[in-house]
Structures are given as structure tokens and as C-alpha cells.
Amino acid sequence: MDNTASGECRWLSFPDRAALEEAALGIILDSAAASIRERGCFRIVLSGGEVFHSLYARIPGISTDWSAWHIYFAYEYCMPPTKPELNFRLAQEAWFDRVSIPAEQIYAIPDDVRADKAAAAYAPLLAEVDLFDLTLLDLGEDGHVASLFPGNSWGAEPHSPDVLSIFNSPRRPPQRVSLSASRLSRSRHVAFLVSGESKRRAVAAWRSGEDVPARAIMPEAGVDVLVEAALLE
Numbered sequence: 001m002d003n004t005a006s007g008e009c010r011w012l013s014f015p016d017r018a019a020l021e022e023a024a025l026g027i028i029l030d031s032a033a034a035s036i037r038e039r040g041c042f043r044i045v046l047s048g049g050e051v052f053h054s055l056y057a058r059i060p061g062i063s064t065d066w067s068a069w070h071i072y073f074a075y076e077y078c079m080p081p082t083k084p085e086l087n088f089r090l091a092q093e094a095w096f097d098r099v100s101i102p103a104e105q106i107y108a109i110p111d112d113v114r115a116d117k118a119a120a121a122y123a124p125l126l127a128e129v130d131l132f133d134l135t136l137l138d139l140g141e142d143g144h145v146a147s148l149f150p151g152n153s154w155g156a157e158p159h160s161p162d163v164l165s166i167f168n169s170p171r172r173p174p175q176r177v178s179l180s181a182s183r184l185s186r187s188r189h190v191a192f193l194v195s196g197e198s199k200r201r202a203v204a205a206w207r208s209g210e211d212v213p214a215r216a217i218m219p220e221a222g223v224d225v226l227v228e229a230a231l232l233e
Contacts, residue, residue: 155180
């Protein structure tokens with residue numbers, strides 16, 4: 001692993017996706033252990049994206065007190081609940097169904113209603129949480145994060161709503177619900193997992209200072225970006 005600091009953004013490079021996933025698994029395990037030891041619970045925010053699919057399948061193998069876990073989602077699609085693309089379904093099938101996290105501690109974003117209604121329903125759940133312990137994010141090919149896209153509102157201002165309703169996503173489906181940049185930033189630890197050649201331009205834009213949505217995630221402790229080394233060349 002090679003570490004390159006860039007302001008509040010720490011770029012941690014790995015030779016391949018397998019090594020990146022192994023490091024991410026270590027971050028999850030360490031964060032869970034510390035949070036449970038210090039505060040009695042572990043609040044983690046999950047994302048979608050290809051790199052998370054295989055990672056989720058590995059998480060049930062870790063040793064932890066699952067009863068102390070509280071699961072939130074950075075974003076979700078508004079579509080019928082049977083659709084396999086839903087972030088909740090992906091995590092449920094690969095992970096949740098294989099461990100003993102209490103069902104009432106998995107806070108799925110409503111997916112089968114209009115985006116504004118889903119956002120309104122999810123916001124009160126977040127109002128009870130000061131800081132997330134760990135937020136895991138993907139980087140989109142255009143620099144988007146969660147469902148915060150270039151050209152749309154990112155909710156980066158301090159008094160922005162915790163949850164945004166999106167009706168004009170440039171990618172299908174057009175209706176989505178996303179935590180705002182300001183809410184995602186209220187985390188003790190934020191880690192981006194960036195894998196795949198399609199992310200090269202977004203990585204370059206981010207590192208060169210372009211105003212991409214990923215740059216709006218600014219927790220007090222900074223951001224760790226776990227990235228395949230080839231994308232930094």
C-alpha cells in the first residue's frame with residue numbers, strides 16, 4: 001500500500017481490487033470494534049457500486065457483536081422492492097441474511113414510493129444520530145457520490161437537509177433518495193472504495209481540484225480514498 005496525502009484527502013493505493021477489499025474489510029472490522037467498545041454500538045452507512053458487491057459477501061465472516069450494529073444507506077433507487085438492483089437487496093442477500101443483526105437496526109430507505117415521500121420518511125431516523133461511525137462510499141465515473149450528481153444540488157451547505165429527493169438523475173432510474181453531502185460528512189470516518197478503469201477520469205478530476213461531488217464530502221477527520229494504484233498513473 002502507498003499513502004499519498006492531499007489536504008484533507010488521504011489517497012491509499014493498492015495493487016489490485018483484492019488488496020483494496022482486504023483493506024476495506026480491515027477498516028470495517030477496526031471501526032466496529034472501536035465503536036462498540038467506546039459507545040456500545042456501531043453505526044455504518046453503506047453504498048452501492050460493483051466494488052461493494054463482493055465486499056458485502058465477505059463481511060459475514062468477521063468476528064463481531066452483530067447485535068450492536070446499526071445499518072444506514074447513503075442512497076437508494078425508487079423502484080419496486082423486488083428489483084435486484086436495490087442497494088438494500090444486494091446487501092441483504094450477500095450479508096444481512098447470513099448474520100444476526102436485529103431487523104429493526106437495519107434502516108432501509110423506502111424504495112417503492114415517490115422520492116420526496118421516501119426522503120421525508122427517512123429523515124427522522126437520521127435526526128436521532130449525531131455522527132455516523134463509518135461511511136462507505138463509491139466514486140462514480142463522473143465524480144458523483146451516492147446519488148449526488150454534477151449539475152444537481154449536493155446539499156453541501158451546513159444547514160442542508162439530511163436527505164435529498166432526486167427526480168432528475170442523469171442515470172436510470174431518475175427518481176432516487178440520497179443523503180446530502182453535509183449529512184454524509186457528519187461521520188467519524190469516511191472511506192471511498194475506488195476500483196476499475198472506468199473511474200480513471202473521475203479520480204484525475206478529483207485530484208486536480210475539479211468541483212466534483214466527491215469533493216463535497218468533508219468530515220472533520222478527513223477522507224480516506226482506497227484506490228487501485230493503476231488509476232493514479
